[in-house]
Amino acid sequence: MQTMAAVQKQRSIGSIQFLPVNLFAAVMGISGLSLAWRQASKAFGISTAIADSCGMIAVLIFIVLGVGYLTKWFLYPQRVKAEFNHPITGNFFGTIPIAILLLSTVIGMYSERSGQALWVTGTTLALILCVVFVSRLLNGNLEPVHKVPATLVPVVGTLDIPVAGGTMPFPWAHEINLMSLAIGGIVALVYITLIFSRLAHHAPMPPGLTPSLIIMIAPFEVGFLGYTNFEQRIDPFASLLYYFGLFLFIVLFFKVFRKSIPFSASWWGISFPIAALTNAALKYGMYVDSWPLIAVSVLLLALLSIVIVVLFVRTVSMLVNGSLLKG
Template sequence: MQTMAAVQKQKSSVQFLPVNLFASVMGISGLSLAWRQASKLFGTSPVIADIIGIVAVLVFVALSIGYISKWVLYPQKVKDEFAHPVLGFFFGTITISILLLSSVIGAYSEISGQVIWVIGIVPTFALSFVIVTRLLNGNHEPGNAVPALLIPVVGTINIAVTGGTMPFPWAHEINLLSLAIGGIVALVFLSLILSRLIHQAPLPAGSTPSMMIMIAPFEVGFLGYTNFEQRIDPFASILYYFGLFLFIVLFFKVFKKSIPFGASWWAVGFPMAALSNAALKYAMFVHSWLLIAISAVVLALLSIVLVVLFIRTINMLFKGSLLKG
């Protein structure tokens, strides 16, 4: 009995904390930024954005403590996760979370936001270099060209999303570099992913939510490009509209009762948050009742989805199933 109890105790451990849970910070941070924009468009209270921002910071701190503990206590587990041909891509959720939190915290303290942004750009570029180098080593299975492939490298666009107004004299070139890397790589990686999805077997049910990541290059690209240019032009509009179209297509493929709930569901959070922020920004630019209505629907949908994900994740944690091998 004691042996069985020990085995059961071992099964629920920080060593099984998945790195992809940092996607929750991305989604919650994006929701906070979206509600901050909504306060300008709809006149909603900025307190909503403040509360959600605090939750994002707390979740990041909790996950950071947990994952650092995993790194210290079970370093081989972290190494194996990073070296995994698919799971390794999710380390980009950590660097993107830092960048997004720079905008969340920057709303209260510009200096703090700037410091966090500078801290975030270093590992973001470093991870992009490592992932691209690893891919160019060859001998990779075509089946591993999954949507998560977009996270670490295309995630560099978030540097421009969060740093478009940074006052540093070198920020302009850094933002341009991030758009160059993320934008060009997005074209290549999306081609690989679409080829895999079209010509090979469908993704496993547990990985299906990650398909929503494919809208991120367009909506994050829209936000990064418009922040960099400080204007919305036809190219930006094309990015926004195609991302919206792709979201509608993927929505009916992802949100199915047959897909089991797990940490992988957080993959839908940030892409939807990016779409919401883009929709709000575009609606404020065009001043069309239809686009304003679309932005309201997307924001409401995003809020509902993230609340459900948050509650179900906490429920899994208390039941002990979140950290089981």
């Protein structure tokens, strides 16, 4: 009877073997929300309670997903291998080191050494994954239709290294950050070109992949944050990155936010790019000290907060009704 009950329960909530790796994007989005509210607290003199709460939630979700995915890897290694080798889904493994890098900043607010340890771990994983996925690109015989925005995720991971570690005290951190900016910036330019070509010359992406279009703003806004953290200043080049990312977001917003696109775990892919844009807008608005730009940053913070809440509620609903972990 107990065995039958366990089987029935597994059927009702799904199986760990179907845990999607792209759920780690939730950690990225919520961490980004925490960092955005922390910026807002400094800029507008408001409480850090929201930033602290979001940070704790991001840490808890990462622990749960980390344990869950390690369990999947142990019990169903072939499924993990198939997911990693998939030309589209495999790119979302880049969400893991990015999540670690962002958590290094979140946790670093409370424990400097823990933040540094996480940054070293995330940096190592991000650089390794970037090597793997660029190598795949150069193997040849890739289908043009597989060059979707999600292919940017492992690349954006290298740009996040200086975002999280721009002020790391290690004597070698300066060169690692500079190298990461070089790799992420140039490779992102190559990938953006391939993605624009695919979107312009081939059939539209399936509805399930449409939300990932927002990922295209990430190299510009994450690049802005990484570059300004590294340089410790905002110059015209940084401004160009910010403004083009904002322009691209406006163009893509009306293509993504449509009722006809069904909800799935892949929608979490929009959270971190919007979080990067919001953090960049807050930083740039405070630098320029212009009320229209500050207003834009406030609107983006409100949008990001609403998006994260909606994604969280709908994901929990999918988990409860069994559709999230269903094959």
